[in-house]
Amino acid sequence: MTNRDSGQRFVTPALLLLALVTVYPVLSVLYLSLHRKLLIFDISRFVGLENYLFLVRDDRFWNALGNTAYFTLFSVVLELVLGLSIAMLLHREFRFKGFVRAVVLIPWAIPTVVSAKMWEWMYNTDFGILNYLLGAEVNWLGSPLWALNAAVFMDVWKTTPFVAILLMAGLQVIPRELSQAARIDGAGSWDVFRKVTLPLLKPVILVVLIFRTLDAFRVFDSVYVLTGGGPANTTETLSIYAYKVLFQTLQFGYGSTLSVVVFLCVGMISVVYIKLLSKGTK
Numbered sequence: 001m002t003n004r005d006s007g008q009r010f011v012t013p014a015l016l017l018l019a020l021v022t023v024y025p026v027l028s029v030l031y032l033s034l035h036r037k038l039l040i041f042d043i044s045r046f047v048g049l050e051n052y053l054f055l056v057r058d059d060r061f062w063n064a065l066g067n068t069a070y071f072t073l074f075s076v077v078l079e080l081v082l083g084l085s086i087a088m089l090l091h092r093e094f095r096f097k098g099f100v101r102a103v104v105l106i107p108w109a110i111p112t113v114v115s116a117k118m119w120e121w122m123y124n125t126d127f128g129i130l131n132y133l134l135g136a137e138v139n140w141l142g143s144p145l146w147a148l149n150a151a152v153f154m155d156v157w158k159t160t161p162f163v164a165i166l167l168m169a170g171l172q173v174i175p176r177e178l179s180q181a182a183r184i185d186g187a188g189s190w191d192v193f194r195k196v197t198l199p200l201l202k203p204v205i206l207v208v209l210i211f212r213t214l215d216a217f218r219v220f221d222s223v224y225v226l227t228g229g230g231p232a233n234t235t236e237t238l239s240i241y242a243y244k245v246l247f248q249t250l251q252f253g254y255g256s257t258l259s260v261v262v263f264l265c266v267g268m269i270s271v272v273y274i275k276l277l278s279k280g281t282k
Helices: 003-033 050-056 059-090 097-104 112-122 129-134 147-173 176-184 189-217 221-227 238-248 252-280
Strands: 035-038 043-046
Touching: 003 035, 003 252, 035 252, 050 252, 059 097, 059 147, 059 189, 059 238, 097 147, 112 147, 112 221, 147 189, 147 221, 176 189, 189 252, 221 238, 238 252
Parallel strands: none
Antiparallel strands: 035 043
């Protein structure tokens, strides 16, 4: 038996397991998306692309897509800016550096559901600490103006430490000699950051953007626990809408269609970032 045959014997079970847990569910959802399937009425028939045509005319879908895009854009941008700022601070030498790093990670370590319930109390109109500190009575979770932004703020608080740690790891790889040489040549702190640190950190930033954009676009648990998609669907994301259609109304066909669209959107985002990453590493 050759080494190649021996290697295939070890790889084949892993490939079969991977196909079982990934390929089969994807194909099953795609198959269901081509059917009208309502369990409560015992309806199950092939309808082809009818679900997708209905989706194009579904105002609630476009609302959910807009909410998802808004949440993803603002949460990722804020997390990147704040995470980079924190990473630059933590990269410096100071006393109790390890302790501070551990403290910074606490929000990310807290389970998402716990974080959402904690922020729900903080946002409470009557007893929340935010209104107490502001001396106002802002209806954070009941107002269409504030609800989605409140969800963004919570996500930024929880996930910024994760972004900061990844970027700090990237900063530690950059040789200090480069910034020292730039300073000797007369470059200021801003010039060193813009012309030395940022270009060398670009591949790490793109990796961080991939992780966070894909995660934010699929957001479910934090927003669902915080607002349930309300008020009046103003915080309903694609994942929440798909969940409600699938498990609350038991429309397995249309719910699967929504899941396929989420999958395609995530796939397109991944392709764009991978192309940017490949260009950035050349």
